Amino acid sequence: MTKRTSAKYKIDRRMGENIWGRPKSPVNRRQYGPGQHGQRRKGKLSDFGVQLRAKQKLKGYYGDVREKQFRKVYEEAARRKGDTSENLIGLLESRLDAIVYRAKFVPTVFAARQFVNHGHVNVNGVRTNVQSYRCKPGDVIEVREKSKQLTSVLESVGLAERDVPDYIEVDHNKMVATYQRVPALHDVPYPVQMEPNLVVEFYSR
Template sequence: MSKRHSAKYKLDRAMGENLWGRAKSPVNKRSYGPGQHGQRRKSKVSDFGLQLKAKQKLKGYYGNITEKQFVRVYAEASRRKGNTSENLIGLLESRLDAVVYRAKFVPTPWAARQFVNHGHVTVNGKKVNIASYRVKPGDVVEVKEKSRNMALVLEAMQSGERDVPDYLEQGDRGFSVRYVRIPELAEVPYPVKMEPNLVVEYYAS
């Protein structure tokens, strides 16, 4: 098992939740935490502990986002008008790698980042290889013609593990999507409950 997969499943175990809703998650078999003390009775978690877990869960869900990048996203969300929690989710879901993952071009957020970095994706017909690129409503994200027969892509598109959300409009036999609108928290198909309000509290405290 690669380090990347190990880290992914380690986060599942640490959180005690199947973050990506994948059939292979170890939480499906053992819901307690990792390590020799994983089965100990859980003590009451402080408010700070709850906030930290909410932050780690949301950040971890999007794959390889660093703490520095995540703080930048939060800072922008807090500067924008409106609800900071909703702004935070909207900004995270506007990342190109997030759109690629939601579109089912690839099976995981990690694969999405790599897929974008390796130049397999275009936005409005132009190649974009920056995972954090912000997709705007109306933009069309597409798998390049020569990349459409990759096993990774075909596996993801045929998978029944998840559906493409309503804020993405599929086209070209599923190889392209139009980013219809910035979603609200309630529209994002997280397999587990996300609490961006606690993330905001974490950074605001």
Template sequence: MTKRQESKYKINRRLGENLWGRAKSPVNKREYPPGQHGQKRKKPTDYGTQLMAKQRLKGYYGNITEKQFRRAYAEANRRRGDTSENLIGLLERRLDAVVYRMKVVATVFAARQFISHGHISVNGRRVTVPSYQIKLGDVIEVRGKAKDYPFVQEAITSNERDVPDYITMDGTMKATFSRVPLLADVPYPVKMEPNMVVEYYSR
């Protein structure tokens, strides 16, 4: 288990935002960083603003390491078009992000574990790599007995969030990745600034 999984809400406190829009987030009660100096915020520098934007976007996707995130930026920068939009597209094509968007699990952390335990198939084949890149038209489905797990049923019936329109659901356990989203299409609970992330890595 990674440190991020053990303390997933600490990043909320550190950034002062409810990253996943969950009712359980401690930020709902204390909108300031932890520690004795948490309430004494200084005006951030340009670098600090860019760093916070990077930490916010990276933190939202759960267990992405700095190495993985930097690799995603490098790939986004290599491709034609807007680097910031390319970065969002690459992050949303991660299998753990798609499973989270399907609402078959409650959190992106649960999505990673769900995939690692072999409960997800892509185009009929079991995939256990959370960072697996989904392609347009790929069909993602919950496998076998996992469909009846109580936490899966609870996530499906939750009204905490909706399935975005770039994922086409076929029932509640099967979906098709229909298009690569732009920033405006992604239902982030907080404002994301991938342009700041690009500036951070371009320094």
């Protein structure tokens, strides 16, 4: 199991937003933070606080990636040519667990990390169990034959709460997805507004 499976909705409540757009999110019922002090009036955030919040939201969205790992992704985005915030989103969306989630092979980002980690996925015909494996355009991601009839997989394909984005081509009959291209920020179907420019400001202080 991934570390935050049992407490993943705490991220929603801490942010006060339904960051995955899921019907079960507690934010749909109450928009204050978790814990006994959650209903206290919040003061205005400083610039640092706004940047930190944007980083926590983006990091949390991808399954609460470890800080060290997330910073490495930022550093690579900064080294690449072009807009660093766009590069950051492109690198995060190229993660194998993100593509498995986008392809609707699993219901949540957390389930995607577990699904990959347990060896249920092939990339270009090779079993791959590293969640952060970086896929390249043209890579073919397939659910392994013995895993195609898992209840969680079959249920996820039928979920109506999200669609497969156009930078991933999916055949749900064969449980095969092709990563077509690296997306830009406006291509990614985030249920809430993400602000990678503030993440860049946070790390470049």
